[in-house]
Amino acid sequence: MLYACFMPAAPQPFPKPQQPVEELELLQLGTAEDHPCLRADAARNRARLLEAAARLVAEHGAAGVTMEAVAAAASVGKGTVFRRFGDRNGLLLALLDHSEKNFQAAFLGGPPPLGPGASPVERLRAFGRALLCRSADELELQLAADPGADRRFSNAPRRFLRGHVTMLLRQAVPDADCELLALTLMGYLDPAAIHYLTKGCGMPVERLEAGWDDLVARVTCTEPPC
Incomplete structure (x- = not known):
């Protein structure tokens, strides 16, 4: 969102x-929950997910960025990625x-x-x-x-x-x-x-x-x- x-x-x-x-x-x-005051652990998790997504872009292009791939790269459950970004479009917007x-x-x-x-x-x-x-x-x-x-x-x-x-x-x-x-x-x-x-x-x-x-x-x- x-x-x-x-x-x-x-x-x-x-x-x-x-x-x-x-x-x-x-x-x-x-x-809205991401701004401006994320809990420290939530902020770290978000940063880790974005780092994983950025690696996937660098290695496989934007087509390689799926919710499942990011979850696997960050060693978290797929539900965590959906809760944080909503959908793939939200994840890509966060990268931008x-x-x-x-x-x-x-x-x-x-x-x-x-x-x-x-x-x-x-x-x-x-x-x-x-x-x-x-x-x-x-x-x-x-x-x-x-x-x-x-x-x-x-x-x-x-x-x-x-x-x-x-x-x-x-x-x-x-x-x-x-x-x-x-x-x-x-x-x-x-x-x-x-x-x-x-x-x-x-x-x-x-x-x-x-x-x-x-x-x-x-x-x-x-x-x-x-």
Whole structure:
């Protein structure tokens, strides 16, 4: 199960305009009972399970990460893994948790142009480039953790990232329908699309980065010649 400290009881699809993303707390992945105060033994068990899962990814790829395999690698019962992570998707999301938090911290409070201090267009350009590189590095794991078509757009981490893009668009092109525009831009950064372009079409990530820069320039240009 996913939860976010910043989210209200009835989640909204996008952050409200008067609530800038920079003022929101970092999204937390995992279960509520895991955060913030696990018992010491429970924390050790969770860390051992994640270490076992990470070894399986390194040795066999994300396809080798099953609840049964993790339980065997960590020498625990399968029920322990299910109680801790809920299902395989929850386990894979927990593996992505560290990089997700680091990425959020970078665009919420890191140095510009990804973090505050640059223009919204510069930040949008840097956001896409950073997310492309991160997805390329973790592509197999991100694809394995994909929540599926029914939850792809309501998935908490992706809604959080889309909310950040929406905020930057509101600053750069306030007259646009920024929520729909953000949904379109995030489609360019979808792990499945990146997999198809890099693996299926053989495109280098550098080409995708240049394409993102071009897309941002065209979307945010308000002068008639554009």
